[in-house]
Amino acid sequence: xxxxxxHDAFELVDTLILEQSDSLPIVRxxxxxxxxxxxxxxxxxxxxxxxxxxxxGELLRVMGGKGSGPKEFQQPFAPRFGSDGQxxxxxxxxxxxxxxxxxxxxxxxxKLEGFVLLSGLEVLPNGRGYLVAGIRSEKQxxxxxxxxxxxxxxxxxxxxxxxVPAGERESILWNSVRMPVVARRGSTVLAGLSIADSLWTVxxxxxxxxxxxxxPPGYERPSSPPGDVRDSRSVVRWSRSFSRMxxxxxxxxxxxxxxxxxxxxxxxxxMAAYQGPDGRWRSLPVTPAVMRAGNGMVVALHNPGxxxxxxxxxxxxx
Amino acid sequence: xxxxKAHLLLCAALVGCRPGADRTQVDDLSRRAxxxxxxxxxxxxxxxxxxxxxxxxxxxxxxxxxxxxxxxxCLSCLEVGGMLRQxxxxxxxxxxxxxxxxxxxxxxxxxxxxxxxxxxxxxxLLPSRAYxxxxxxxxxxxxxxxxxxxLAGVEAAHSGTELLKxxx
Numbered sequence: 001x002x003x004x005x006x007h008d009a010f011e012l013v014d015t016l017i018l019e020q021s022d023s024l025p026i027v028r029x030x031x032x033x034x035x036x037x038x039x040x041x042x043x044x045x046x047x048x049x050x051x052x053x054x055x056x057g058e059l060l061r062v063m064g065g066k067g068s069g070p071k072e073f074q075q076p077f078a079p080r081f082g083s084d085g086q087x088x089x090x091x092x093x094x095x096x097x098x099x100x101x102x103x104x105x106x107x108x109x110x111k112l113e114g115f116v117l118l119s120g121l122e123v124l125p126n127g128r129g130y131l132v133a134g135i136r137s138e139k140q141x142x143x144x145x146x147x148x149x150x151x152x153x154x155x156x157x158x159x160x161x162x163x164v165p166a167g168e169r170e171s172i173l174w175n176s177v178r179m180p181v182v183a184r185r186g187s188t189v190l191a192g193l194s195i196a197d198s199l200w201t202v203x204x205x206x207x208x209x210x211x212x213x214x215x216p217p218g219y220e221r222p223s224s225p226p227g228d229v230r231d232s233r234s235v236v237r238w239s240r241s242f243s244r245m246x247x248x249x250x251x252x253x254x255x256x257x258x259x260x261x262x263x264x265x266x267x268x269x270x271m272a273a274y275q276g277p278d279g280r281w282r283s284l285p286v287t288p289a290v291m292r293a294g295n296g297m298v299v300a301l302h303n304p305g306x307x308x309x310x311x312x313x314x315x316x317x318x
Numbered sequence: 319x320x321x322x323k324a325h326l327l328l329c330a331a332l333v334g335c336r337p338g339a340d341r342t343q344v345d346d347l348s349r350r351a352x353x354x355x356x357x358x359x360x361x362x363x364x365x366x367x368x369x370x371x372x373x374x375x376x377x378x379x380x381x382x383x384x385x386x387x388x389x390x391x392c393l394s395c396l397e398v399g400g401m402l403r404q405x406x407x408x409x410x411x412x413x414x415x416x417x418x419x420x421x422x423x424x425x426x427x428x429x430x431x432x433x434x435x436x437x438x439x440x441x442x443l444l445p446s447r448a449y450x451x452x453x454x455x456x457x458x459x460x461x462x463x464x465x466x467x468x469l470a471g472v473e474a475a476h477s478g479t480e481l482l483k484x485x486x
Contacts, residue, residue, distance in 0.1 A: 023407065025436050027399070046400060046435065066400060232393035233427070266434060305434065 001216055001273065001283045009274055009284060010314035015302050016057040018042070018309045024062060026051070026309045029265045030077040031247075032291040032299050040299075040311065041079045041087060048073040050089055050100070057311075063087075063104045068094060071106050078247070083125040090121045090132070097121070097130065097151070110151040114138065119179035120247060122189075131189055133180035135160060143180035144191045144202065157202045157209060158191060165195055165222045173225040177239055183248035183255075190255060194244040195222050199257055199273075214257045214273035216283035219243045240268065249293035253277045254316055256290060256298065264289045267305035277318060288312060349474075352454040357461050357472030359448040360386060360419065365467040371420050372429035373441040383409070383485075384461040386419035386444055389427035391458060398458070399435030401478030405485055406439050419444040450474075460484055 018040070020026045027046035034040050038055030048066035050073070053059055064073045074093035082088050086107060087100040095118055097110040112118060112132065120133030129148040135141045142156035164174050179194040189202040197215040202208070222242040226234035243259040250256070255275040262268025272287040288300035302310035364384070385402065392398050402418060409416040418441045420428040429441060450459070457474035458481050464470045475481035 022410070022438075025403070027403070027436050046396075047403075230394075232390045236393055307436065 001281055003217065003283045003285050004274075006272075006284045006287050009276060009282075009317055010298055011317055012312060013297070013315045014313045016055075016311055016313075018051075018053050018057045018311065019059040020309065024049075024051075024059070029291070029301060029304075029309065030075070031079050032311070033078075033080050034292065034294060034297065034299055035081045036295055039081075041081060043073075043076040043079045043089060045075050045077060048076060050076055050079055050087065052087075052102075061104050063100055064089075064098075070109065071098070073098070077119075078121045080121060080123045082123040084127065088121065088123050088130070090118055092118045110147075110149070112147070112151055117175070117179070119194075120182040120191075122182055122184040124184070129154060131182055131184060133182035133191060135180065143193060144182060144189065144200075146204065155207075157189075157207075158200055160193070168222065168224055171225040171229065173229055173235060173238070176235075177222070177244060179244075181245055181247045183250040185250040185252065185255070190248050190250050192245045192248060192257065194246070195242075196245070197221075197243075197259075199248070199255075212281075214281060216259065216271050216273045216285070218271060218283075218285060219259060220261065243271070246270070247291075249290055249298060251293050251296070251316075253318075254293070256284075256287075256293065258287060258290050260289075264291075265301055265304050267303075276316075288314075349455045349457070352450045353457065353459065353472055353474040356386075356448060356450040356459065357469045360384060360444055360459075360461060361463055361467060361469040363445060363448050364442070364463070369443045371422075371425045371441045371443050373418065373432060374438045375440050380415065380465065380467055381417040381442075381463055382414040383416045384419050384442070384463065385416070385439075386449060386459050386461070387428060388421060388449065389424035389431075391456070392428055392431040397478035399431070399437060401458075401482050402432070402437040402439060403435065404482060406437055408485065409439070417442045421446040421449060462486070 026044050030045035031043040040053040042051045048064055050063040052061040073091050076089050076091050079089045089098045095112045095115045099107045101107055114136045115134050116137050118134040122131040127149055132145045132147055141160045142158055143160050144157040146154040148154055164170055177195055181192050183190045187204045191200045197213055198211045199214045200211045220242045226238050240262040243261055246258040246260050246264050248257050257273040258270050260268055260270045270287045270289055272284040274282050274284050289304045290298055290300045292299045298314040300312045302312040405416055416439055418439050420441050422443055457476050460473045460481050462471040473484035
């Protein structure tokens with residue numbers, strides 16, 4: 001895989017600082033989306049909040065708060081603007097999707113029965129439901145689920161054949177780093193598993209599945225977890241010792257598969273496999289903390305780990 | 319079933335706060351006694367002198383409340399950050415002085431954690447020996463001190479959410 005600098009593939013268009021205050025801080029960004037007007041939707045897993053910011057970063061609205069009640073969140077992530085104009089927010093801990101209108105009113109909540117892990121969401125257009133990356137408690141777990149708008153499974157794809165990387169022993173610690181990820185490009189779904197380097201494509205129309213390896217140079221395969229799961233320092237060291245596939249970004253003209261050694265929103269090193277308009281895969285050895293792609297833009301955290309939360313907007317170079 | 323069990327274990331190991339081995343091995347009276355002794359040790363230490371590790375220095379000289387934490391608690395329990403942010407908000411509203419305590423060996427990890435979690439509280443060094451014996455309890459502590467720095471009360475809980483219920 002040929003290497004190219006990130007800035008040869010993307011140009012920085014704008015940066016903006018998201019408004020926050022002592023009473024409404026942004027602590028742990030767990031997902032971002034941007035709509036066609038430039039409105040920014042952000043989830044904060046630490047504060048259990050969903051925030052809407054204007055195109056200059058001004059705070060427009062806050063939804064949620066830490067808790068388990070109807071309008072509350074424990075671990076919101078991957079918030080999405082739906083084509084229906086509504087806001088769809090999955091909660092990894094409460095295993096449900098909350099749907100709000102733009103005014104912040106809760107319209108409905110969809111309980112995701114049977115899921116033991118929930119790590120990715122895409123909203124399908126025209127009321128066709130959701131694509132959920134996650135693991136359900138079942139005999140042969142699948143990692144990709146097409147659910148209707150009521151949360152009923154329409155179909156599922158990609159059996160989770162190996163719970164641990166080849167040659168590694170089982171440990172509950174794998175569960176803390178093993179996350180299915182998903183992105184959508186038209187009727188094609190792109191999916192992966194954080195502890196692997198395969199990118200799967202599923203054609204929703206035909207059900208056809210294909211895979212390719214997207215291992216950029218410098219990729220570190222997962223190492224053996226520490227024996228003592230209660231030794232927090234060793235666990236943290238281990239979780240930062242290998243490359244993990246982060247949520248995939250996809251548009252009509254590109255696919256970006258980021259790999260992070262550590263935590264994306266804490267400023268840890270990120271590299272990516274990038275497929276541009278020519279269809280060739282290249283590696284981007286130093287990549288910003290990319291969060292979302294859409295409307296011809298890529299959104300990244302500009303200074304992850306700092307108090308001021310700054311977003312960078314990049315445009316793909318042709 | 320296996321996946322569910324594994325996930326529950328994961329929550330205990332990484333996401334939730336660990337109740338610790340003490341839940342089954344040490345009776346409640348012994349645990350409570352050790353919590354009280356630790357409270358006294360920490361209050362005594364703070365009356366004799368204090369050094370700050372990091373954080374925003376508060377204007378008051380004497381704390382009204384102290385939350386001693388360790389790196390292990392911060393790294394294994396995501397709730398600690400949320401609890402301390404809430405505590406900091408309440409302290410600001412009440413104009414009270416609240417400190418976080420840290421053992422010297424954990425300073426770097428705890429200070430980095432608190433910065434990341436946007437917890438704006440002063441962090442004072444506490445000797446490791448002042449903390450509860452980890453063989454007896456790994457609970458999170460909340461100390462209330464009077465104006466003379468004497469221990470007015472100490473609460474313990476295995477999670478930040480539980481401990482918050484005791485915070486005045």
